[in-house]
Amino acid sequence: MILRPLYTRLDETVVEEIPFRAGDGTRLGLTRVGTGRGDRPAVLLLHGHTASSDMFLQPETRNLVDVLLDEGYEPWLLDWRGSCRLPYNETGRRYTYDDVALYDIPAAVAYIRQQIGDRPLFAVAHCIGALSLSMSMTAGLVPGLAGVVAQGVFLTPKLAARTSLKMTMAGELFRSRFDHIPVDFRKVGFWSRYTPLFALASKGASCPDPTCQILSNSAWCVGASLFVHENLSDATHERLAQLLGPAPLWILPHLRRVALARSVVRWNQGDDRYRALPENALDQAGRIDCPVLLVSGSENGMWLDSQKLCHEVLAARQPQLDVRYEEIPGYGHFDTFVGRGAALDVFGHILDFLDAHA
Incomplete structure (x- = not known):
């Protein structure tokens, strides 16, 4: 299996692509970006x-990897099994977020620890990466992290009512015909079976680009928005189909269960292989053993105010935890990392948190 190459301008001498497998043997992608110095705190x-690790490495802006390197950190990038860099991502190979929490993230953390010794290890996670990480943490599978930054969502997922409804409808109406909802109209063509989906996504859109419509105006036809359009550079806008891949429809039942519970809940209830994971991660939040920074754009059209809710719930239920909440004015969801001004508006909050706990 060959991963799609990273779209990066970094010197190849500092980028190490590591052959890596999850705990269940699934091939993933793991990349270390180093400088030859062995004293830097690591950031997963x-x-x-x-999405994929490309979201942290886009060359058209000052990206998060650039900033971390400049500020004395060693970035490690995991392409877990939901990455669009992995060739099996569009083949219908099925999994749930339980697999990510149980097999992908703990294996990556264990490997990095073997390489860095007793240096601090942080995690910065976006969207479902953060949601899955919350399950790993409350299961006690990644103990001893120096700190976690979770963007967009963490322990208390909250979707708009219309998004939940459309997610249910899409799952029931489309799953018999499609495995995935594509995003690149240039690949599927005008006369494809996906054309009605793009037409639906275009309703009320201000941008004429079909890929932008199905992402920004519709979030894979569930009626949400993934970013504030004005925050993207022209180059990033042009590469949206590379930054975000097709959405698998077979994952929707787990996502619906999570959204209805307003908590990260285990999907595989009757399978002993997943007993290490809590049935409800929020109920086990007391097992979190490191500081957490919850980040969200004020205009998050996907997860709404999930992070604010999470901060309030944890403050009430687990006041002993070190949890902060930072809201970024004028930002949505995905643009908190890929927006043209993210280095100025967002990354400083992440660095302040890392520096305080390194």
């Missing part, structure tokens, strides 16, 4: 579902 970067 976790992308969202259908």
Whole structure:
């Protein structure tokens, strides 16, 4: 299996692509970006579902990896099994977020620890990467992290009512015909079976680009928005189909269960292989053993105010935890990492948190 190459301008001498498998043997992608110095705190970067490590490395802006390197950190990038860099991402190979929490993230943390020794290890996670990480943490599978930054969502997922409804409808209406909802109209063509989906996504859209419509205006036809359009550079806008891949429809039942519970809940209830994971991660939040920074854009059209809710719930239920909440004015969801001004508006909050706990 060959991963799609990273779209990066970094010197190849500092990028190490590591042959890596999850705890269940699934081939993943793990990349270390180093400088030859062995005294830097490490930061594991976790992308969202259908995205990839490219979201932290985009060359058209000052990206998060650039900033971390300049500020004395060693980035490690995990392409977990929901990455669009992995060739099996569009084949219908099925999994749930339980697999990510149980097999992908703990294996990556264990491997990095073997390489860095007793240096501090942080995690910065986006969207479903953060949601899955919350399950790993409350299961006690990644103990001893120096700190976690969770963007967009963490322990208390909250979707708009219309998004939940459309997610249910899409799952029931489309799953018999499609495995995935594509995002690149140039690949599927005008006369494909996906054309009605793109037409639906275009309703009320201000941007003429079909890929932007199905992401920004509709979030894979569930009626949400993944970013504030004005925050993207032209180059990033042009590469949306590379930054975000097709969305698998077979994952929707787990996502619906999570959204209805307003908590990260285990999907595989009757399978002994997953007994290490809590049935409800929020009920086990007391097992979190490191500081947490919850980040969200004020205009998050996907997860709404999930992070604010999470901060309030944890403050009430687990006041002993070190949890902060930072809201970024004028930002949505995905643009908190890929927006053209993210280095100025967002990354400083992440660095302040890392520096305080390194």
